[in-house]
Amino acid sequence: MKLKTAIIQMDIAYGHPEENYKRAEGWLQKAANEGCQLAVLPELWTTGYDLTRLDEIADREASQTIAFLSEQAKKHQMHLIGGSVANETANGVENTLLVINKQGELLKKYSKLHLFRLMEEEKFLKAGEGDGLFTLENAQMAAFICYDIRFPEWLRKHVLSGANVLFIPAEWPLARTDHWRTLLIARAIENQSYVVGCNRSGEDPKNKFAGHSMIIDPWGEIIAEAGEEEELLIGEIDLAKVPEIRERIPVFEDRRVEFYR
């Protein structure tokens, strides 16, 4: 199965959800015009990191964003890894990723497991407690959010459950571009899986962001990589490559878990 995939490396209007819905609508139209079957949005794309105003701008139960993405998915017949949003729940505000299929159905909500202190997430957000697994087009996939990629054991747990396409929406600062690129490539090589990292571009009052979204194949080869600026990045995910690579180097057969359980 092959999936023509669009990464929407957009700039985000700080604290302005209505403006960001408009921007995302424009980018999704462009992805549809290019014949993409799946599109990925960045982390916290409706609000950016305007965390001190979450009481005004968070999306209650992510309902407005789910309605928006569902309509867009149906209109363009495109699966959406709908980035993440500030999701106001009874538990507090979570940083929640949404997966919507092309029929407009919500397949998955995943709330960021590891909160990132350098951007004060722990002061304003509640950490999630669920996994990132979902099935799309009969293939098992998983999604994570930004800082989560620094925890290889978390991604590996999903790969051992069968996921072999790993999506990572992010707001990763320019100051650590090398970490972003290196960690994404490493996660692809060690898990012999596709890695699709969707970062934002632009800046907010505290950070300039790296861009450099990437699609990396299970051998670790970069299929597509964006620059720092806004861009619609397109590449193909070919699931047949996964068993091919796992046969070439049978890492999963060679594990000796009795020594490192």
Ligand SMILES: NC(=O)CCC(=O)C(=O)O
């Ligand atoms: N939004 C984030 O989780 C940023 C993570 C990050 O910058 C890092 O270095 O890790």
